[in-house]
Amino acid sequence: NAGVTQTPKFRVLKTGQSMTLLCAQDMNHEYMYWYRQDPGMGLRLIHYSVGEGTTAKGEVPDGYNVSRLKKQNFLLGLESAAPSQTSVYFCASSSTVPTEAFFGQGTRLTVV
Amino acid sequence: GNSVTQMEGPVTLSEEAFLTINCTYTATGYPSLFWYVQYPGEGLQLLLKATKADDKGSNKGFEATYRKETTSFHLEKGSVQVSDSAVYFCALSDKSGGSYIPTFGRGTSLIVHP
Numbered sequence: 001n002a003g004v005t006q007t008p009k010f011r012v013l014k015t016g017q018s019m020t021l022l023c024a025q026d027m028n029h030e031y032m033y034w035y036r037q038d039p040g041m042g043l044r045l046i047h048y049s050v051g052e053g054t055t056a057k058g059e060v061p062d063g064y065n066v067s068r069l070k071k072q073n074f075l076l077g078l079e080s081a082a083p084s085q086t087s088v089y090f091c092a093s094s095s096t097v098p099t100e101a102f103f104g105q106g107t108r109l110t111v112v
Numbered sequence: 113g114n115s116v117t118q119m120e121g122p123v124t125l126s127e128e129a130f131l132t133i134n135c136t137y138t139a140t141g142y143p144s145l146f147w148y149v150q151y152p153g154e155g156l157q158l159l160l161k162a163t164k165a166d167d168k169g170s171n172k173g174f175e176a177t178y179r180k181e182t183t184s185f186h187l188e189k190g191s192v193q194v195s196d197s198a199v200y201f202c203a204l205s206d207k208s209g210g211s212y213i214p215t216f217g218r219g220t221s222l223i224v225h226p
Contacts, residue, residue: 004155031211031212031213033213033214040218041218042201042216042217042218042219043156043201043216043219045213048211048213050211090155090156092155092156092214094205094212094214096212097212098143098144098163098205098206098207098212099144099161099205100146100148100158100161100205101156101203101205101214103155103156103157104155105154105155106153106154106155
């Protein structure tokens, strides 16, 4: 059982480049989330989805876009990367009841 | 809105010492409460949870009790090991705005020395 899988695990981008982070879950969860983790800041919610075809803004959505075309996948896009987007990105999923969230292993992104 | 406040770290202990990491919360409804652990280079994983007042969650020697009257969910372990060195996150899940969106504290780093 793979759980939540994120690709890629590491990436270095130049300022202004674009990229897409992929998150896939095999637990049939309705909710999916993208967080960024920065030193001293904890986890900050970027965007989330409460079901296939839906997305919503979280705490820090600027500079990011997301799509949830299939229930099992949640994509995070950076259209024009900036050094301030250097971070570790985590995807998570959960069911429609207040149970725990399941996390991927993270993507370490560096923008130079 | 919902929020979680946990003690700042790092918390540095010697092996076999007693651990307490404080966590308090604010929620509009009646939340479920969680502790997650993050080992270096990994994602968060559930350590324990409690879904109603006075419930005690426990796992791997860690425990926490849901205290509604003090809105707290403090994490404790009687005797820590070097392998417990990690970052610990307190979190809640509450139906805010119609959806169960987890709210996390900022995390507390635990360093255990031999």
